[in-house]
Amino acid sequence: RVVVGTKVDQHHVNWVTAYNMLTGIRFTVSRTNAKLDRALTDADFDAKHKFSFDITGNELTPSAKYDFKFKDYAPWVFRHLRAKFKLDPADYLMSLTSKYILSELGSPGKSGSFFYFSRDYKYIIKTIHHAEHKFLRKILKEYYSHVEQNPNTLLSQFYGLHRVKIPYGRKIHFVVMNNLFPPHRDIHQTFDLKGSTIGRDFKEEDLEKNPRATLKDLNWLRRDLHLEFGSEKKRIFFEQMERDVHLLQKLKIMDYSMLVGIHDLQKGNQENLRDKTLQVFQPGGDSPSDDVGPSGPGPLTRTPSKLETARKARELRQMVKQEKPIPMGQSSSRMPDTMEENTTKRDFIFYSDDGGFRATHEDNTPGDEIFFLSIIDCLTHYGTVKKLEHFWKGLSHDKRLISPVRPEPYGDRFIEFIEGITKSPEEVAREASQLSVP
Numbered sequence: 001r002v003v004v005g006t007k008v009d010q011h012h013v014n015w016v017t018a019y020n021m022l023t024g025i026r027f028t029v030s031r032t033n034a035k036l037d038r039a040l041t042d043a044d045f046d047a048k049h050k051f052s053f054d055i056t057g058n059e060l061t062p063s064a065k066y067d068f069k070f071k072d073y074a075p076w077v078f079r080h081l082r083a084k085f086k087l088d089p090a091d092y093l094m095s096l097t098s099k100y101i102l103s104e105l106g107s108p109g110k111s112g113s114f115f116y117f118s119r120d121y122k123y124i125i126k127t128i129h130h131a132e133h134k135f136l137r138k139i140l141k142e143y144y145s146h147v148e149q150n151p152n153t154l155l156s157q158f159y160g161l162h163r164v165k166i167p168y169g170r171k172i173h174f175v176v177m178n179n180l181f182p183p184h185r186d187i188h189q190t191f192d193l194k195g196s197t198i199g200r201d202f203k204e205e206d207l208e209k210n211p212r213a214t215l216k217d218l219n220w221l222r223r224d225l226h227l228e229f230g231s232e233k234k235r236i237f238f239e240q241m242e243r244d245v246h247l248l249q250k251l252k253i254m255d256y257s258m259l260v261g262i263h264d265l266q267k268g269n270q271e272n273l274r275d276k277t278l279q280v281f282q283p284g285g286d287s288p289s290d291d292v293g294p295s296g297p298g299p300l301t302r303t304p305s306k307l308e309t310a311r312k313a314r315e316l317r318q319m320v321k322q323e324k325p326i327p328m329g330q331s332s333s334r335m336p337d338t339m340e341e342n343t344t345k346r347d348f349i350f351y352s353d354d355g356g357f358r359a360t361h362e363d364n365t366p367g368d369e370i371f372f373l374s375i376i377d378c379l380t381h382y383g384t385v386k387k388l389e390h391f392w393k394g395l396s397h398d399k400r401l402i403s404p405v406r407p408e409p410y411g412d413r414f415i416e417f418i419e420g421i422t423k424s425p426e427e428v429a430r431e432a433s434q435l436s437v438p
């Protein structure tokens with residue numbers, strides 16, 4: 001059976017960290033959102049606030065299960081970003097509440113980052129390196145104005161930047177982002193495309209063991225796949241992608257990729273794997289003694305009714321309005337188990353077809369796939385990589401393999417690659433017939 005991630009319960013090594021992350025987010029987000037909205041100032045971009053949580057609580061912070069420190073960065077900027085991305089504050093809090101267990105995606109990349117899904121799969125928490133953290137703070141203003149001018153940006157949507165530290169533990173920086181893939185749709189294929197071919201191959205024979213693996217550039221080319229958009233959609237997509245990459249070039253960013261998820265409408269949703277996963281997940285109790293017991297569905301899988309869910313959301317909304325900090329121990333420990341679509345996303349063009357961007361033919365009639373597209377991993381600054389390269393230089397003879405490509409050519413190559421694979425089915429057929437003519 002396919003499981004997306006590992007559930008993070010009390011027995012998980014990262015349980016305390018995950019719990020503290022959620023508790024901190026919940027506290028800081030509701031604190032900021034409880035205030036009357038106001039325009040951003042320059043100081044908001046540099047702002048940081050530190051909070052100490054402990055089991056007794058104090059005048060500022062409520063009591064928590066564990067002792068930890070939490071730092072909140074540029075809360076007003078992220079509040080405004082969340083609003084620009086049309087997130088409902090109460091919804092956001094619901095998804096990331098500390099009561100609900102996350103799932104951990106381990107560390108899919110080489111970078112050592114950890115990924116956690118919110119239990120409803122709408123959000124991803126990614127731990128980031130200190131250098132990435134510093135860099136995001138540095139470029140926050142430019143990122144913000146880019147989002148302002150490009151509501152349909154394909155760049156990762158950042159919803160929060162925080163730091164957590166447990167006593168004697170190290171500082172863990174993390175961002176909250178959108179999960180590109182919709183909770184309510186099976187993604188049949190996933191690709192991470194950089195526009196490079198060196199080392200960009202997922203071993204095809206490993207696909208049997210791991211059919212959900214994220215494939216790379218060479219796998220894409222081998223399958224002769226295309227982002228099948230007719231000229232209208234192609235233009236919209238290409239122009240936005242180009243504007244986004246130009247920003248990344250200007251900020252001297254590299255190593256990002258186009259994450260592509262493909263939902264095949266012919267195959268539909270037969271696998272429904274996320275619903276299965278949820279059965280493996282179990283809501284955590286309030287205290288460690290509230291043990292989750294043996295795994296398996298058991299009595300924990302009751303789905304709250306739509307009414308209950310709506311009531312919960314209303315309560316939370318009310319609390320945010322009344323400027324009350326939301327108590328840590330909410331009465332219900334259940335999440336809405338139905339994987340709901342994030343309907344507000346529909347206002348954004350690349351999320352407008354059932355959460356994605358549907359394939360089209362030349363005559364603009366819809367095709368058989370929905371594409372989920374985003375430029376991800378865009379916090380790697382050229383300067384940092386350059387320093388690392390210096391370190392590695394002495395260790396390898398093949399300079400080509402370790403030498404980072406400069407941000408300018410990296411971006412140009414990226415744009416060229418994406419442009420080259422964006423073709424309507426008719427365009428692909430025309431080219432094939434032209435090739436076969438002697």
Ligand code: ATP
Pocket residue numbers: 108109110111112113115124156177178179180181190192214259374376377
């Ligand atoms: P590396 O630096 O080694 O490339 P990383 O740790 O920085 O890796 P990312 O490149 O950001 O990680 O992401 C790794 C994988 O995680 C992606 O290929 C994708 O499968 C998944 N992923 C990342 N961001 C998202 C997202 N927003 N939505 C869905 N999946 C994502």
Ligand code: CA
Pocket residue numbers: 109255256257376377
């Ligand atoms: Ca990456």
Ligand code: CA
Pocket residue numbers: 109111377380
């Ligand atoms: Ca990375």
